[in-house]
Amino acid sequence: MKIRPLHDRVIVKRLEAEEKTSSGIVLPGSATEKPDMGEVIAVGAGKIQENGAVRAMSLSVGDKVIFGKYSGQTVKVDGEELLVMREEDVMGVVEG
Amino acid sequence: MKIRPLHDRVIVKRLEAEEKTSSGIVLPGSATEKPDMGEVIAVGAGKIQENGAVRAMSLSVGDKVIFGKYSGQTVKVDGEELLVMREEDVMGVVEG
Amino acid sequence: MKIRPLHDRVIVKRLEAEEKTSSGIVLPGSATEKPDMGEVIAVGAGKIQENGAVRAMSLSVGDKVIFGKYSGQTVKVDGEELLVMREEDVMGVVEG
Amino acid sequence: MKIRPLHDRVIVKRLEAEEKTSSGIVLPGSATEKPDMGEVIAVGAGKIQENGAVRAMSLSVGDKVIFGKYSGQTVKVDGEELLVMREEDVMGVVEG
Amino acid sequence: MKIRPLHDRVIVKRLEAEEKTSSGIVLPGSATEKPDMGEVIAVGAGKIQENGAVRAMSLSVGDKVIFGKYSGQTVKVDGEELLVMREEDVMGVVEG
Amino acid sequence: MKIRPLHDRVIVKRLEAEEKTSSGIVLPGSATEKPDMGEVIAVGAGKIQENGAVRAMSLSVGDKVIFGKYSGQTVKVDGEELLVMREEDVMGVVEG
Amino acid sequence: MKIRPLHDRVIVKRLEAEEKTSSGIVLPGSATEKPDMGEVIAVGAGKIQENGAVRAMSLSVGDKVIFGKYSGQTVKVDGEELLVMREEDVMGVVEG
Numbered sequence: 275m276k277i278r279p280l281h282d283r284v285i286v287k288r289l290e291a292e293e294k295t296s297s298g299i300v301l302p303g304s305a306t307e308k309p310d311m312g313e314v315i316a317v318g319a320g321k322i323q324e325n326g327a328v329r330a331m332s333l334s335v336g337d338k339v340i341f342g343k344y345s346g347q348t349v350k351v352d353g354e355e356l357l358v359m360r361e362e363d364v365m366g367v368v369e370g
Numbered sequence: 371m372k373i374r375p376l377h378d379r380v381i382v383k384r385l386e387a388e389e390k391t392s393s394g395i396v397l398p399g400s401a402t403e404k405p406d407m408g409e410v411i412a413v414g415a416g417k418i419q420e421n422g423a424v425r426a427m428s429l430s431v432g433d434k435v436i437f438g439k440y441s442g443q444t445v446k447v448d449g450e451e452l453l454v455m456r457e458e459d460v461m462g463v464v465e466g
Numbered sequence: 467m468k469i470r471p472l473h474d475r476v477i478v479k480r481l482e483a484e485e486k487t488s489s490g491i492v493l494p495g496s497a498t499e500k501p502d503m504g505e506v507i508a509v510g511a512g513k514i515q516e517n518g519a520v521r522a523m524s525l526s527v528g529d530k531v532i533f534g535k536y537s538g539q540t541v542k543v544d545g546e547e548l549l550v551m552r553e554e555d556v557m558g559v560v561e562g
Numbered sequence: 563m564k565i566r567p568l569h570d571r572v573i574v575k576r577l578e579a580e581e582k583t584s585s586g587i588v589l590p591g592s593a594t595e596k597p598d599m600g601e602v603i604a605v606g607a608g609k610i611q612e613n614g615a616v617r618a619m620s621l622s623v624g625d626k627v628i629f630g631k632y633s634g635q636t637v638k639v640d641g642e643e644l645l646v647m648r649e650e651d652v653m654g655v656v657e658g
Numbered sequence: 659m660k661i662r663p664l665h666d667r668v669i670v671k672r673l674e675a676e677e678k679t680s681s682g683i684v685l686p687g688s689a690t691e692k693p694d695m696g697e698v699i700a701v702g703a704g705k706i707q708e709n710g711a712v713r714a715m716s717l718s719v720g721d722k723v724i725f726g727k728y729s730g731q732t733v734k735v736d737g738e739e740l741l742v743m744r745e746e747d748v749m750g751v752v753e754g
Numbered sequence: 755m756k757i758r759p760l761h762d763r764v765i766v767k768r769l770e771a772e773e774k775t776s777s778g779i780v781l782p783g784s785a786t787e788k789p790d791m792g793e794v795i796a797v798g799a800g801k802i803q804e805n806g807a808v809r810a811m812s813l814s815v816g817d818k819v820i821f822g823k824y825s826g827q828t829v830k831v832d833g834e835e836l837l838v839m840r841e842e843d844v845m846g847v848v849e850g
Numbered sequence: 851m852k853i854r855p856l857h858d859r860v861i862v863k864r865l866e867a868e869e870k871t872s873s874g875i876v877l878p879g880s881a882t883e884k885p886d887m888g889e890v891i892a893v894g895a896g897k898i899q900e901n902g903a904v905r906a907m908s909l910s911v912g913d914k915v916i917f918g919k920y921s922g923q924t925v926k927v928d929g930e931e932l933l934v935m936r937e938e939d940v941m942g943v944v945e946g
Contacts (some may be wrong), residue, residue: 275464275465275466276464276465276466277436277461277462277463277464277465278462278463278465279461279462280428280429280457280460280461280462280463281428281458283461283462285462316462318462319428322425322428323900323901323902324419324420324421324900325419325421325900325901326419326423326425327902329898329902332856332857332895332898333856340853340925340934342923347438347461349436349461358436358461358462361856362857364856365853365855365856365859365923365925365934366853366854366855366856366859366861366892366894366934367853367854367856368851368852368853368854369851369852369853369854370851370852371560371561371562372560372561372562373532373558373559373560373561374558374559374560374561375557375558376524376525376553376556376557376558376559377524377554379557379558381558412558414558415524418521418524420515420516420517421515421517422515422519422521443534443557445532445557454532454557454558467656467657467658468656468657468658469628469653469654469655469656469657470654470655470656470657471653471654472620472621472649472652472653472654472655473620473650475653475654477654508654510654511620514617514620516611516612516613517611517613518611518615518617539630539653541628541653550628550653550654563752563753563754564752564753564754565724565750565751565752565753566750566751566752566753567749567750568716568717568745568748568749568750568751569716569746571749571750573750604750606750607716610713610716612707612708612709613707613709614707614711614713635726635749637724637749646724646749646750659848659849659850660848660849660850661820661846661847661848661849662846662847662848662849663845663846664812664813664841664844664845664846664847665812665842667845667846669846700846702846703812706809706812708803708804708805709803709805710803710807710809731822731845733820733845742820742845742846755944755945755946756944756945756946757916757941757942757943757944757945758942758943758944758945759941759942760908760909760937760940760941760942760943761908761938763941763942765942796942798942799908802905802908804899804900804901805899805901806899806903806905827918827941829916829941838916838941838942
C-alpha cells in the first residue's frame with residue numbers, strides 16, 4: 275500500500291541514528307528547532323501555482339533530505355512510521 | 371440528499387477503524403496533529419484563481435485520503451457524519 | 467424592502483429546525499464550529515478581482531446552503547433576521 | 563465644506579433610529595458586531611489596484627448602506643458627525 | 659531645509675485648532691482613533707508597484723487632509739513639528 | 755573593508771547630534787517611535803520583484819535620510835557602528 | 851559529504867571570533883538581534899517564483915556574509931556545525 279502525496283507534499287522516512295552517523299551527519303540533540311534527516315519515498319505532482327500551472331518538484335524519490343525536527347505530520351503505513359511534509363519544509367539534500 | 375461542496379472543498383466520510391487497518395494504515399492514537407483517513411464522496415467545481423479561472427480539482431470521488439485529525443467541519447446528512455474540508459487540507463491519497 | 471449585498475456577499479435566511487430535519491440534515495448540537503443551514507435570498511454582483519474584473523457568483527437565490535455557525539453578521543429586515551456573509555464562507559449547497 | 567474621501571473610502575452619515583425603522587430595518591441592540599445603517603454622502607475616486615489602474619466604486623452618493631457597528635472612523639464636519647470607511651466595509655445597499 | 663519623502667509617503671503639518679475650526683471641522687476630543695487635520699507640505703514620487711512601475715500620488719502639496727490621530731511619525735525640521743505618513747493613511751481631502 | 759548590502763538594503767551611518775542640529779533637524783528625545791537621521795554609505799543592487807526583475811534603488815550613497823529610531827540592525831565595521839536596513843524603512847531624504 | 855540547499859537557501863559556516871576581528875568587523879556582544887558573520891559554503895538553485903521560473907541566487911560560495919544572530923537552523927555535517935538559511939536572511943556581503 276502506498277500514499278501519493280497531494281500537490282507539493284513529499285513523504286519522508288526518517289533515517290535511523292546509525293544511518294545518519296554513517297552519512298557523517300551528527301544532529302545536535304538538545305535544541306528545539308534542529309533539523310532531522312530522512313529519505314524521500316514519494317513526491318507529489320507539484321505545487322499548483324496562482325496561474326493554475328503545476329510546478330515540477332525539486333525533490334525525487336530516494337533523495338536524502340534534512341528538515342526541521344517538527345516538520346510534517348506522522349502517519350503509520352503498513353507498520354512503518356512516515357512523515358508527510360511540503361517540499362518547502364525540506365532544507366536541503368544530502369549528497370555524496 | 372446530497373451536498374455539493376463550493377469551490378475547492380471536498381466532502382469526506384471518515385473510514386471506520388477496521389477499514390483503516392485492512393488498508394494497512396495504522397493511525398497513531400495519542401498525539402494531537404496525527405492524520406486521519408476517509409473517502410471522498412463529493413468534490414467542488416474547483417478553486418477560483420485570482421485571474422477568475424477555475425482550477426480543476428486533483429481529488430475525485432472515491433479517493434481514499436489522509437488528512438489532519440482536526441481538518442474540516444462536521445455535518446450530519448441523512449444520519450451520516452461527514453467532513454467538509456478544502457482540498458488543500460488533504461495530505462495524500464492512499465493507493466493500492 | 468430589500469438589501470443588495472455588495473461584491474461577493476450573500477444574504478442568507480436561516481432555516482428553522484423542522485426544515486432542516488425534513489431535508490435530512492441533522493446538525494449536531496454541541497460543538498462550537500459546526501455548520502448551520504439556510505437559504506440564499508440575495509447575492510452580490512461578484513467579487514472584484516485584483517485585475518478589476520468582476521467574478522460571477524457561484525451561488526444563486528434559492529440555494530440551500532450550509533455554513534459555519536458563526537459565519538456572517540446578523541441584520542433584521544422587515545422583522546426578519548438575516549445573515550450577511552461572503553460566498554467564501556459558504557461550505558456547500560444542499561441538493562435534492 | 564466637504565471632504566473628498568481618498569481612494570476606495572466613502573463618507574457615510576448614520577441614519578437616525580426613526581429613519582431606520584421607517585425603512586423597515588430594525589437593528590438588534592445587544593450584540594457587538596451587529597450592522598448599522600447610513601447614507602453615503604461622498605465616494606472616493608476608486609481603489610488603486612496592484613497594476614496601478616483605478617477601480618470604479620460600486621457605491622454612489624445617496625445609497626443607503628448597512629455596515630458593521632464599529633466600521634470606519636468618526637469626524638465632525640460643520641457640526642455633523644460623519645463616518646469615513648472603505649467600500650469593502652460596507653455590507654450591502656438597502657433598496658426600495 | 660526640506661525633507662523629500664520616499665515612495666508613497668507624504669509630509670503633513672498639523673493645523674492649529676483655530677484653523678480647523680475656521681474650516682468648519684470640529685474634531686471630537688475624547689476617543690482614541692478620531693481623525694486629525696493637516697496640510698500636505700511634501701509628497702513622495704509615488705508608490706513602487708509590484709511590477710516596478712511608479713504609481714503617481716493622489717495628494718498634492720497644499721491639500722488639507724484628515725488622518726488618524728496616531729498616523730505617521732513626528733519629526734522636527736527647522737523648529738517645526740511635522741508628520742511623515744503613507745498616502746494610504748490619509749482618509750480624505752478637505753475641500754471648499 | 756566594506757559591506758555590500760543585499761537586495762534592497764542600505765547601510766546607514768547615524769549622524770552625530772551636532773550634525774543633525776546644523777542641518778536644522780531637531781529630533782525630539784522622549785517618545786519611542788521618533789525618527790533618527792543618518793547618511794547612506796552603501797546601497798544594495800535593488801529589490802528583486804516577484805517577476806524576477808531587479809528594481810533600482812531610490813536612495814544613493816551620500817543621501818541624508820531619516821528613519822525610525824529602531825529601524826535596522828547594528829553592525830560595527832572597522833570600529834564604526836553602522837545600520838543595515840531596507841530602503842522601505844527609510845522615511846525620507848533631507849535636502850538642502 | 852555535502853548538503854545541497856533547496857531553492858533559495860544557503861549553507862553558511864560561522865567565522866571564528868579571530869577571523870571576524872581580522873576582517874575589521876567587531877560584532878557587539880550584548881543585544882539580541884545583532885548580526886553575526888560567516889562564509890557561504892553552498893547555495894541553492896534559486897527561489898522558485900510565483901510564475902514558476904527559478905530566480906538566480908545573489909550569493910556565491912565563498913562570500914563572507916553578515917546575518918541576524920538567530921537566523922537559520924544549525925546542522926552538524928562531518929563534525930562541523932553549519933547554518934542553513936534563506937538568502938533573504940543574509941544582510942550583506944563583506945568585501946575587501
